[in-house]
Amino acid sequence: MFRTIADPDPSEFAGKRVVVTGGSRGIGAAIVQRFLDGGATVVATARSATSETPPAASFISGDISSNDGVRAFASGALDALGGVDILINNAGAARAYPEGIDSIPDEEWQDALDLNYLSAVRLTGALLPALREAGAGSVVVNISSGTALSPQGPTAHYGAAKAALANYGKALASELAPAGIRVLTLTPGNVLTPGADAIRQAIADTMGVTLEATTAGVPLGRAGDPRDVAEAVVYLASDRAQWVTGTNLVVDGGELPTF
Ligand SMILES: NC(=O)c1ccc[n+]([C@@H]2O[C@H](COP(=O)([O-])OP(=O)(O)OC[C@H]3O[C@@H](n4cnc5c(N)ncnc54)[C@H](OP(=O)(O)O)[C@@H]3O)[C@@H](O)[C@H]2O)c1
Secondary structure (H helix, E strand, C coil), X not given: CCCCCCCCCCCCCCCCEEEEECCCCHHHHHHHHXXXXXXXXXEEEECCCCCCCCCCXXXXXXCCCCHHHHHHHHHHHHHHHCCCCEEEECCCCCCCCCCCHHHCCHHHHHHHHHHHHHHHHHHHHHHHHHXXXXXXXXXXXXXXXXXXCCCCHHHHHHHHHHHHHHXXXXXXXXXXXXXXXXXXXXXXXXXXXXXXXXHHHHHHHHHCCCCHHHHCCCCCCCCECHHHHHHHHHHHHCHHXXXXXXXXXXXXXCCCCCC
């Protein structure tokens, strides 16, 4: 079980303008809440808000899987915040194809790239002038996935898109470092959220095992809680990590066999 940590410093992100994609539920909602707890002003987006969406954030509904959708959201976020200091590219999803790579339709590869990779590339590009204006100390965090490091057939389209995201983040980090803008990748392992549970259920059904079995065997003894990821994100986005850029931080309870 997640052990509640000491109260966050309510002034750590005071004055910071934060954008979180996929902030309606799951990991994104926990990230939004954690920045709010740290005193930030936050704009979140997703296609629809849920009961999990933190009400203290501004919520802009929209679909960021197209360039037009990204541009509309970027413009709305800048209108709401007047600028941006921290961008968290968290929106992502996958449909599992338990029969393997050969069963993944062509359009699904494109959809996976559009949402899990290109939405982050496009949004970062759209907000880059604002991030440059905010200057040294501004931060981009891209949320990848353990499947990018440990690929599996049923989600190969998604894993490839997330691997591309990490590769892109490393290049962007080098390019923006002279401006003092940091770019990080965070790679979660199995975290209990509505979206990930649906994928794991599809895989469990095919394997004839329970949903719980898909997250058994984590060395630290449990699957992740969205707040585990949110804590790592706020560390990476904070001045506590001011000499950290281009890094891929794995947050997985020790599950991935690689590093
Ligand atoms: N949970 C895990 O085990 C795990 C592991 C590795 C990586 N990740 C990554 O972590 C991130 C968060 O995952 P999660 O588990 O919290 O997933 P989730 O519960 O399904 O939440 C996904 C978020 O993305 C939004 N989203 C999906 N499609 C969108 C679109 N076209 N336009 C705008 N927003 C969209 C969703 O809202 P709407 O559907 O309303 O748009 C929701 O806010 C994702 O990038 C995921 O790939 C998760």
